[in-house]
Amino acid sequence: LVSLLVNQGTASENQRLFNNAVIRVQHLHQLAAKMINDF
Structure with missing residues (x-):
């Protein structure tokens, strides 16, 4: 316990x-998703 x-x-x-x-x-994932959407 100690x-x-x-x-x-x-x-x-x-x-x-x-x-x-x-x-x-999560921030990197959102950033990557945004970049993919831009393509």
Whole structure:
């Protein structure tokens, strides 16, 4: 349980990084879709 509480901080940090990565991928996907539509 103690290790779980300690890992909570790391987990939330990883979650934040993961969310940033997902947002970036979605943004790139939208950008690519827009470029394809322009063709």
